[in-house]
Amino acid sequence: MSQTIAVIRGDGIGPEIVESVLRVLDALQVGLTYEFVEAGVAAHQHVGELLPQATIDAILRHKVALKGPLMTPVGGGFSSLNVELRKRFDLYANVRPAITFPGTKARYEDIDIITVRENTEGAYGSEGQTLSDDGEVAQSLIRNTRRGCERIVRYAFDLASKQKRRKVTAVHKANIMKTTSGLFLNVARNVAREYPDIAFNEMIVDNTCMQLVMNPHQFDVIVTTNLFGDIISDLCAGLVGGLGLAPGANIGSEVAIFEAVHGSAPDIAGKGVANPCALLLGAAQMLSHLGLEDEARRVRAAIRETLAARDRLTPDLGGSGNTAGFTDALIAHLKN
Numbered sequence: 001m002s003q004t005i006a007v008i009r010g011d012g013i014g015p016e017i018v019e020s021v022l023r024v025l026d027a028l029q030v031g032l033t034y035e036f037v038e039a040g041v042a043a044h045q046h047v048g049e050l051l052p053q054a055t056i057d058a059i060l061r062h063k064v065a066l067k068g069p070l071m072t073p074v075g076g077g078f079s080s081l082n083v084e085l086r087k088r089f090d091l092y093a094n095v096r097p098a099i100t101f102p103g104t105k106a107r108y109e110d111i112d113i114i115t116v117r118e119n120t121e122g123a124y125g126s127e128g129q130t131l132s133d134d135g136e137v138a139q140s141l142i143r144n145t146r147r148g149c150e151r152i153v154r155y156a157f158d159l160a161s162k163q164k165r166r167k168v169t170a171v172h173k174a175n176i177m178k179t180t181s182g183l184f185l186n187v188a189r190n191v192a193r194e195y196p197d198i199a200f201n202e203m204i205v206d207n208t209c210m211q212l213v214m215n216p217h218q219f220d221v222i223v224t225t226n227l228f229g230d231i232i233s234d235l236c237a238g239l240v241g242g243l244g245l246a247p248g249a250n251i252g253s254e255v256a257i258f259e260a261v262h263g264s265a266p267d268i269a270g271k272g273v274a275n276p277c278a279l280l281l282g283a284a285q286m287l288s289h290l291g292l293e294d295e296a297r298r299v300r301a302a303i304r305e306t307l308a309a310r311d312r313l314t315p316d317l318g319g320s321g322n323t324a325g326f327t328d329a330l331i332a333h334l335k336n
């Protein structure tokens with residue numbers, strides 16, 4: 001196969017971890033080629049814009065992008081570049097896998113949970129935010145749409161079906177937020193009927209948090225609205241040892257962007273010690289998205305083996321290695 005992807009090296013440790021990930025992707029020899037484009041501080045320095053049109057065009061052209069972490073400078077015109085990208089390409093599904101890897105600070109063995117978070121509306125959308133003149137009353141609007149709920153729930157069930165998963169749990173607060181969360185829950189129940197082979201479960205968000213901590217193995221795919229998904233996906237990352245191994249995909253009907261959840265880590269940028277695993281797991285999601293399921297599995301297996309062997313690990317993983325050596329180790333552990 002031959003597929004070009006747009007690659008944004010990003011800010012801080014971005015270029016270091018992107019280089020590492022591309023070396024692993026090249027070692028898979030699946031015919032991926034790259035068009036490098038800029039966004040964030042790097043783009044601002046070169047062309048005076050945080051999100052240049054050339055970058056937008058390249059993402060639209062190739063439909064798939066791999067993105068290093070971006071820094072949004074204060075006063076740059078965007079409140080968050082990541083939020084801007086989501087809006088620009090209508091990336092309605094934020095997909096965050098949480099998988100246990102050996103030798104990490106995971107709280108439990110064998111966790112494999114995917115959180116599918118609605119990415120464009122709901123309470124996180126922060127629409128209609130106002131603060132009264134006297135500063136005493138603040139409010140904002142929560143807006144969910146049937147279309148928004150339907151497409152995210154359908155995405156979650158389709159993903160479950162594609163990956164042969166057994167259960168989808170819809171997380172809500174419909175007992176209190178009867179209209180907004182109620183709409184989401186009703187839609188979820190209706191969509192679930194279209195997928196008789198996948199078990200459907202519904203759970204109130206506060207109970208979900210407790211259940212995730214006490215008995216996480218009951219979960220498989222979680223689907224939820226924007227703000228709940230923001231919180232739950234980090235909770236799941238905590239269950240498997242934090243953000244060091246947390247990837248994310250932002251998926252729309254046209255375009256998909258794959259990334260690490262962590263930021264640009266300016267404190268270690270340029271030192272050559274960044275851990276590339278979160279972005280590499282994002283690249284594995286990208287491979288699945290491109291239909292390269294075997295290669296995605298090979299990448300995850302290589303990470304698992306490298307961590308189990310504690311082979312040339314970076315300092316955040318308790319090793320004394322560097323990014324380049326760790327990447328060599330990951331490539332050495334790639335199996336067919």
Ligand code: ATP
Pocket residue numbers: 013017069070071244261262263264265266267268273274275276277278316
């Ligand atoms: P930003 O403002 O871009 O989110 P931040 O420093 O607030 O940056 P992170 O970039 O997520 O937030 O970093 C939090 C901590 O985790 C930092 O100490 C950073 O060095 C560390 N860290 C984040 N990503 C990595 C990584 N890939 N490898 C090693 N350490 C990391």
